[in-house]
Amino acid sequence: MQTIINPDSPREEELSPFKVHSRREILALLRSLEQQRQLITLTVNGSAEAVITSVVGVDEDTGTLYIDCATDPAMNRRVTESENLSFETVLDRIRIMFFAGEAKQCTYGEHPALAVPIPEFIIRLQRREHYRVPTPITNPVRCTIPIQHELGTETVTLILQNVSGGGIALVDEKKSLDPTFGTVYRDCKIHLPGNTVVVTALQVRNCQDITLPTGKSVRRIGCLFIELPPAMLSAIQRYITKLEREQNAKRAGMMT
Known part of the structure; x- marks a missing residue:
């Protein structure tokens, strides 16, 4: 199976030090994804087509990983017909990626599901520049x-899905932006809490039309910061730190 990495991901030769080959560690990571009900982006054939799913079961004896199927039967057919499936998520502030060469429709726990082989390796990126922090759904940035x-x-306003020290992901529901790889938008303004405005150029690095669990389709556009001034980068880093503290507090039960 050929591995296809998104354009904003590290190059394949950079990933080798981050590959986990231990069967025990792989099973532990997959079970953690299941227990935490972590949402996973499943990309078909390295294209802009993706669906949000999650792990529903891990069978060590048969070497099978069970995931939620899509609500759209046509999407499920495309997944099962594909020979190149990419999975990406975040677990405990670490970016996780793995791949599969096939998927089969099945039933798991009396519910429709997809079965894929447990991966031979998982990529676990711990470098901070690759860590994306989800932004709030309520009071979005x-x-x-x-x-x-x-x-x-024309000025359009889009909502951030996540942010990192290197860029942002935007939700473009009306498909207003040109999603062509490399397209640059200048004088963009990110309106952070506390009346902080980050002004930067953004370069399109990837685009995915994602089907949400509700069946709604939205476009996600990943952008790279271009020529971000140091003061603006500091503002982004302070915001990321604030988000991390809030999310850690929620996990600890300190915030409602």
């Missing part, structure tokens, strides 16, 4: 982006 047209400039 917004980013305004000027779009140049023949008749003038």
Whole structure:
């Protein structure tokens, strides 16, 4: 099976030190994903087509990993017909990736599911620059982006899905942006809490049309910061630290 990495991911030769081959560790990671009900992005054939899923079971004896199937039967067919499936998520602030060469529709716990082989290795990226922090769903962070047209400039406002020291992911429900790899948008403004505005250029690095568990389709666009001034980077890093503290407090039961 050929492994396809998203354009904003590290190069394949950089991933080798982060590969986990121990069967025991792989099973432990997969079971942690199941226990924490962590949402996973499943990408088909390295394309812009993806679906949100989660681990529902791990069978060590048969070497099978069971995941939620999509609500759209057509998407399930594309998944089962694919020979290249990529999975990506975050577990305990560590980016996790693994791959599969096949998937079969089945029933698990009396519910429809997909069965894939337990991966031979899992990539566990612990470097901070690759760690993406999810942004709040309530009171979301917004980013305004000027779009140049023949008749003038239009400004669109998109919601952040996550943020890292290297870039952001945006939810483009109306598909307003040109998702072509390498497209640069200048003078973008990220409106952080506390009336902090980060002004930066953004370069499109990847695009995925994601089917949510509700069946709704949204477009996720991953962008890289371009020529981000040090003061702006410091503001981003302070915001990431704030998010981490809040999320850690929630895990500890200190916040409602």
